[in-house]
Amino acid sequence: MELDARNENVLIEERDDVLAARAPHDFDAFGELYRRHLDRIYRFVRSQVADSSTAEDLTAQIFFKAMASAGSFRGEAAYHSWLYRIAHNVIATWGRQRARTPLVVASLPDAEDMTPSPATQVIHGEQREMVRAQVAQLPPAQREVIALRYLEDFSIEEVADVTDRSRGAVRILLHRARLRLRRSLEGKELHR
């Protein structure tokens, strides 16, 4: 028991790349990486799909793949970039397999999906929903770059690497997405 707690403390202090090197043969190391990155990966996936059940299924697939291919992580990019690349591939495969249907506002995350922190309370709950609804209305490629840029603060290069697009293409997608969001959110008193 004491050993477990000590091991846990050691893992908490380790860097992602050190844990990733241990992950193929040490589930606790993988578990620590999972704890660090689950919320951000779920948030990203949820911003790309219409309902939380699908988001859970896809998040599960992403982490199963990350675990099964833990040995293929070479440390050339940050671990979370590597995870996002898996997420991008899983979502792309899922997108190809299903019929193209636009997201509808009615199926956005419900109240129990949200745990507002003091920072998020700056904007009223309805306004947060409005922003998410508008993001959900963006075309998939724009939605993806917006989420990576705003959720992770990824650079253009990182977004390009994760999504397998050129930097120019990412810049254009981002510009179009921001323009579209600005227009759709204009006059909705978001900036109070």
Place this chain on the structure above:
Amino acid sequence: MMDPFDRSVVVGLMSISPRPGFSAELLSALRHASYLPVRLAAVDHTRAPWPLAGAVAGAAIGSAGAAVLAYRRLARGRRF
């Protein structure tokens, strides 16, 4: 200083979080799925590395697939 528009998008997206319990359920499913590949990887493969590597990779992918299916089945049961 962040532009108010950018801030509203960040806050809107950051307000998404998994339902309580999801993290523990998935971690448990992952832990169970991790047993088989780890055991196979521990086998001595100095004499015939490629067939064994294939078997390990196949078992890892297979068990991950099976775990995803089991997880989905559980999740479906939970939803209804």
